[in-house]
Amino acid sequence: MSDNCSRREFFANALKLAAVAAIPVGALKILEPGEAKAAIAKTGVRWGFVVDTHKCIGCGFCVKACKNENEVMYDAPVSRTWVERYVVTKDGEVHADTPNAARDGFTTPKIHGQVIPDSEITKAFFVPKLCNQCENPPCVQVCPVGATYQAPDGVVLVDRTWCIGCGYCIMACPYGVRFFHPQFKVAEKCNFCYHRISQGMKTACVDACPTGARMIGNLKDPNDPVTKIVLNERVGVLKDEYGTKPQVFYLGLDKNVR
């Protein structure tokens, strides 16, 4: 590199090389939508969930089981799943609450310290909530480091060894299902008890439910009871307007459900 010209050329080449090298290897392997679909089709599994709000009695056994099964500090106010109570009165008011995520169930008619007389109630019901394992999960889209992702079977998981704890995914979820794990200090969420479903069991909440209000199944299997309900019954999803395509389907959803 004695003369200026060759040095410049060398530099230009080096710059090009660096530019190519700087692009992460993964970014080059973006699959075409068709390819991605084909890859998913191969697995033959797409986990989905049905919640029958008619059946839910607000006992909170699902929350208790979930917290124990997934080691989310029992006394912490956060939970992977929770149950909401909605009480609608004659004047059209909606009273809703979820005391301590309904870990101990609903044992009193008091809502936010207020007793609503039975005669005033026009309808009242319970709605269990959990991660919707969206087809287009906004929480995954916003993760800056690839620490949360959608597994080939549709379940959204968090890599506890990779999460930097920025909280962007928590902000991006319209359903409020994410939180920081009290011990591991990383993003935490319902993952359909991935360790259970991947060995043929049901989720802890489904097993714990004394009324059969919760069901998990494979949406790709047309004979699965869950798939049958989704196909044959009138089901709703939560917050459809965000375009997230939730895969938790609700029977008996009310317009007042948030």
Place this chain on the structure above:
Amino acid sequence: MSNHVWRPAWVVLGVVALILTARYFYVPSDFGTHERGFMYGYYRKASEEDWKKIKVKYRTKDYCKDCHADKYEMNMASKHSIIQCENCHGPAMDHPENPQKLAIDKSRDLCIRCHAKLNYPSSRRGELKGIDPDSHNAGMECSACHNPHKPSLEGLK
């Protein structure tokens, strides 16, 4: 003639090279774009296995029924047949090795999860038999009178 203008660029290149080298050693080889494409499937593949390895704690009735056949039979014939043993007895984990004895939750709080009367129309809770926990034998354990394995009122102790 020296062209010093490019001198800082070499420093920048050095820093970039340093980052890329560090990246090579730091990032696991299975990190990349997987089935769901770059937007939803950019991750460390082994993480899936990490989750599958988590220990199951609630083993369900199938795990209990062989050793505790009597209780199992009684329960399965009752109105509580759908309720898992572990809802009241706690997660079995590796019982009987670990824990050797399960802590049974006999508290009123457990029973009133379902049986505190809430007169809710359009919800099953309203149809469920219930009591007012404040007036119905307050302070007593429910199991003093009721048999949780066979809760029908004829089975009152």
Place this chain on the structure above:
Amino acid sequence: MVESAASAIHGAEWTIKELFVYPNEFIYWSIQIVMYPLMTGLVAGAFVLSSLYHVFKQEDLKDIAKFSLIFSFALLFAAPMPLMFHLQQPQRGIQVFFTPHFTSAISAFGIVFFTYYIIVACEIWFVYREFAVKQMKALEGKEGFGNSLLRAIYRVFSLGVHDISEQALHRDHKAVTILAGIGIPVACFLHGYAGFIFGSVKANALWMTPLMPVIFIMSAIVSGIALCILTYIIIMEWQKYRAKSARRAWGMSAEEIGGAEIDVIRKTSKYLVGFMIAAITLELLDLVFRGYTSLKSWDILRSVIYGKDFVNIFILQYTLGNLVPFLMLVIPGLTVRRTAVATMLVLLGVFMMRYNVVIGGQAFSLTFAGYMHYHLPIIPHSIDTYKEGLFGALTIAVMPFVLFYWINKALPTLRYK
């Protein structure tokens, strides 16, 4: 037990819930996320100010250009610190560079930030190379540890280029112009990204608007210029004081320094007023549009904007932070003291704008049927309450000034003659 469990939850310490709020909702993005766009905004603003001279040859900004360039560099160091304070796993922060997930605004921000950092550092190198080489030669043979340390710093800084011929310096100037030219869009990009981070969160009714990046850029430039003017005033007043106490700073009298000072201030504040108009217009447009379209979220947004956050938004931000300083700056006969007060109010206004966006966006629940109240931790009693409390924020706020002080030792920014 319950208390310790609650304090283990990030956000539970400073969040009070009201009515129906999902159990996992807390104010996860707190004071440090207010500081973060504030700091990047100051960086971008300071850089744009210096570029107005370097690129657009606004000669009236010549004196403040060098100063704002170095200040922008000091701010750059401090800008990622709020994020590091905020991360639950700060030791993994580097992964943003290692495995960037470009569909995330934060990861793109990492790359843009790095690029911007390079541009500013290079520009400083070109601006100060001549000075460094001259100093190196002047310090040659001088005794003392301080001198030899300074000389070593200059030696490293020069990167071995000691040529200060006419030709070489001309090349330096050309490089500065080009870098400053590239720097302006990158600075806007950088801060536009900070706005995009919020504006693209569809789950948050207050944040989600395509105007957010533009609003952020405008208020960033406003805050950057205001801080530069304010710091400039403080330095000049200090020099005036030194000149008066007969220690003749820079070999000038107090009157001469004062004359130069008010001149720069008057010219720079014109730019400040211009960008303020742009920023306020956009913010009001956003507000009007939300009210007019009245989407599902408007009921709860209105109750937050016109109710719970009324003082923060309309008194502190719009009145004290925008209207009052605007009037102070446009009324003729601008004085140093009035400018100083006005720029402080502008900075308060921009801080409150960030606060009202970040905290205000979490003041209501995703249920649209409940609220969350933020209580800034003052006395730290844990790492979390320090990092995300008043003292953590103050640490961040002081950092650029300390850095500026030390950089200024080696690379002086304001020296007439």
